[in-house]
Amino acid sequence: MKNKSLLPKINLEKEKNKIVNFIKKTLSEQKIQNVVIGMSGGIDSTLSLYLLKEVVPLKNITVTHLYYAEPQFANVKKLLTNLNFPEKNIHLISIKKSVDITSQTLSIDSSNKDRLRKGNLSARMRMIALFDLAKVNKALVLGTENKSENLLGYFTRFGDQASDIEPIEHLYKTQVFELAKYMGIPPDIINQPPSAGLWKNQTDEIELGFTYEEADQVLYLFLEKNMTMNEIEKNRFKNAEKIIKRYEQNKFKHETPYTL
16 A cells, blocks of 8 residues: 555654653663563564663663574674674574474474464563573563554464563554664665564565555554544555454453453
8 A cells, every 4th residue: 555644643753752761761660770672683673672772781781583493683683783782692592492392292283284373382482581581681571562563463472472661562563664764773674574483484464464554554543533444444445354353353362361
């Protein structure tokens, strides 16, 4: 879709300052100086790191790239080198052995039939590694989820959704792109297809069946402007029903655990 976005424009300088102050305030209140962040090499984690380094000295940030098959680390390594990031604070960790052993134990099929189960397991293994590093470094885990992923339920509970602080969860994915460009994130990171990296050639938009550009506008109209499905479809959003259905089906992820 190339139409003008219906999302309201954000003031990028104010948005940056708001997030930076939020990170600063949270760390101060928790009396913690160190932060651990998982870097996929994508736009969300890179933007989160750029915002974090406005507040926290690089020596207090631990970056880890957690991969299953092969590391997708070239962009991350180049970025960290350009930032003069301390080598001792960079961890490249394979989760393959732990995922494969646990998959065997749980009888998770290695074929496409159980691909989603294995993807969820991989996301949870990443969470274990991140929180272990946080324990070792007396740090908080910085999450990298955006609003689009959150509303669509496009995350693994107790996996990539687990964190101590979420700096960009209030921004739709298309707004993440805007802020990333504003903050000077390299084009090779901005332009690569969004992916959770849970299996080979996996991309968000192929898996979802619609683009973030369309999803963001549909979710905004449905949730913030209280428009009906018919009204939204009149704006020529052909996947409106699919997007809203996914939102409705995944609301439970925000409601659990159920308690008395």
